[in-house]
Amino acid sequence: xxxxxxxxxxxxxxxxxxxxxxxxxxxFSLYAFGLFGLVAINIKAALxxxxxxxxxxxxxxxxxxxxxxxxxxxxxxxxxxxxSVGYVSPDSAMQRARAELEEFxxxxxxxxxxxxxxxxxxxxxxxxxxxxxxxxxxxxxxxVDDVMYGREWIEKLYRxxxxxxxxxxxxxxxxxxxxxxxxxxxxRMAILARTREIEVMRLVxxxxxxxxxxxxxxxxxxxxxxxxIAVLLSWSTNRLVSRSFMQTEFFTTEQMLLGVLAGxxxxxxxxxISVGRHLRRVWQDR
Amino acid sequence: MSGILRLTNVTKDYPRSGxxxxxxxxxxxxxxxxxxxxxxxxxKSTMLKLLAMSEKPSNGEVRISGFSSANIKDREIxxxxxxxxxxxxxxxxxxxxxxxxxxxxxxxxxxxxxxTIGPKVARLLTQVGLASKxxxxxxxxxGGEQQRVAIARxxxxxxxxxxxxxxxxxxxxRATHAIYLLLREINSSGTAVVMATxxxxxxxxxxxxxxxxxxxxxxxxxxxxxxxRADMRGGGR
Numbered sequence: 175x176x177x178x179x180x181x182x183x184x185x186x187x188x189x190x191x192x193x194x195x196x197x198x199x200x201x202f203s204l205y206a207f208g209l210f211g212l213v214a215i216n217i218k219a220a221l222x223x224x225x226x227x228x229x230x231x232x233x234x235x236x237x238x239x240x241x242x243x244x245x246x247x248x249x250x251x252x253x254x255x256x257x258s259v260g261y262v263s264p265d266s267a268m269q270r271a272r273a274e275l276e277e278f279x280x281x282x283x284x285x286x287x288x289x290x291x292x293x294x295x296x297x298x299x300x301x302x303x304x305x306x307x308x309x310x311x312x313x314x315x316x317x318v319d320d321v322m323y324g325r326e327w328i329e330k331l332y333r334x335x336x337x338x339x340x341x342x343x344x345x346x347x348x349x350x351x352x353x354x355x356x357x358x359x360x361x362r363m364a365i366l367a368r369t370r371e372i373e374v375m376r377l378v379x380x381x382x383x384x385x386x387x388x389x390x391x392x393x394x395x396x397x398x399x400x401x402x403i404a405v406l407l408s409w410s411t412n413r414l415v416s417r418s419f420m421q422t423e424f425f426t427t428e429q430m431l432l433g434v435l436a437g438x439x440x441x442x443x444x445x446x447i448s449v450g451r452h453l454r455r456v457w458q459d460r
Numbered sequence: 461m462s463g464i465l466r467l468t469n470v471t472k473d474y475p476r477s478g479x480x481x482x483x484x485x486x487x488x489x490x491x492x493x494x495x496x497x498x499x500x501x502x503x504k505s506t507m508l509k510l511l512a513m514s515e516k517p518s519n520g521e522v523r524i525s526g527f528s529s530a531n532i533k534d535r536e537i538x539x540x541x542x543x544x545x546x547x548x549x550x551x552x553x554x555x556x557x558x559x560x561x562x563x564x565x566x567x568x569x570x571x572x573x574x575x576t577i578g579p580k581v582a583r584l585l586t587q588v589g590l591a592s593k594x595x596x597x598x599x600x601x602x603g604g605e606q607q608r609v610a611i612a613r614x615x616x617x618x619x620x621x622x623x624x625x626x627x628x629x630x631x632x633x634r635a636t637h638a639i640y641l642l643l644r645e646i647n648s649s650g651t652a653v654v655m656a657t658x659x660x661x662x663x664x665x666x667x668x669x670x671x672x673x674x675x676x677x678x679x680x681x682x683x684x685x686x687x688x689r690a691d692m693r694g695g696g697r
Contacts, residue, residue, distance in 0.1 A: 379541030380569040
């Protein structure tokens with residue numbers, strides 16, 4: 175193991191430009207992947223904020239009695255997807271309207287707004303089908319005059335989320351694949367620069383595992399360094415965007431560690447594939 | 461003396477370039493010195509590759525030190541290599557390491573104990589007559605000296621067979637003779653040597669056993685130098 179580490183350091187020292195190129199390539203591949211990840215988590219966060227505002231509002235008839243209202247609210251609370259149920263009395267509705275639409279204050283004099291029951295749904299249950307089903311259930315109560323939940327708007331939001339999810343998975347996969355290919359190629363370049371050493375190792379009877387070890391460590395180290403640089407670059411970019419344009423979310427500590435680990439794994443994978451191919455070739459040529 | 465390597469009806473057929481060896485059989489005894497003679501493309505290097513188990517024969521069997529080409533596993537090949545020494549015409553030294561570092565590298569990668577490496581490298585450099593050039597880089601050495609370093613490297617595992625593929629091909633007459641004498645000295649201590657060469661005069665001077673290969677066919681196996689000239693003149697491309 176000591177020899178393997180020494181060979182790794184020697185390779186860095188002997189061809190620093192190549193080592194730097196490998197690390198930079200890995201870093202930028204993962205950076206591109208990281209930027210895409212940041213866009214994805216921020217789109218998701220934005221959609222979550224919008225979804226939090228989603229509610230179903232059941233407008234009540236004017237003569238609805240308190241016990242009837244309570245009965246509807248109790249029934250609504252029992253629905254599994256419902257997170258909270260609230261009652262807005264006609265007076266509260268009027269106060270809210272006056273506060274929100276101050277310029278129409280005079281028009282509203284003497285007008286009576288209907289009372290309503292407001293339902294908020296749990297996260298993950300805000301899809302159009304669930305909302306339609308709950309709205310239909312509410313509509314069956316005689317004291318419910320009308321139910322509104324912005325059907326078209328909800329359907330559009332849901333469509334955007336689905337498209338973003340599919341596009342995100344697809345593009346993420348493509349980015350990861352490109353990163354693996356680029357990293358494999360850079361590690362292969364490093365291996366080609368050390369063909370003679372591999373050859374000597376094989377000639378004197380080093381095992382495949384022994385020949386592989388320095389390259390695996392090399393890939394691991396470069397992958398990890400590339401991963402760390404990619405996280406730092408992503409962090410800088412995120413900070414710049416947050417300061418200059420809009421407040422954005424960044425990766426959690428676990429996600430950052432996962433990024434570095436992904437770099438290390440990609441480095442290992444690239445090395446494994448490249449050394450394997452090279453070992454087979456040396457074997458056949460000699 | 462007992463047989464340490466044997467080729468039995470060995471044929472090597474490359475899919476692209478055709479047959480490199482055709483139905484070749486020969487046996488070698490412990491501590492023997494054998495030349496492989498023949499022109500370029502006669503099959504000398506292919507035979508050495510087969511002996512090092514770098515390649516497997518298309519037909520027949522190569523048996524060396526108890527390992528058979530018919531059933532040797534990949535991980536056993538590295539075990540076999542530790543019992544062989546291999547040198548090439550182009551030396552194949554690591555250019556950015558000194559003579560002693562080149563030899564030490566071979567010991568390190570085969571797992572030699574750290575404490576034994578220094579003394580063994582010094583002993584090997586003395587054996588090949590390069591004790592004073594231990595810290596020289598390959599480009600600071602002559603061709604003959606580089607080949608001596610390569611031979612020292614091939615001896616790190618105390619091989620029972622040394623395979624030499626045209627080791628004097630890049631050297632002048634004086635250096636060629638010196639390398640031959642070094643190989644003979646190694647041979648006299650019990651290591652068998654298979655040396656591929658197209659240097660007829662060298663073989664003639666030694667009077668040792670030689671095999672003549674021509675276009676993959678084994679033309680002669682013996683010590684009659686008259687046959688050597690005849691076969692070499694008759695063959696070739």
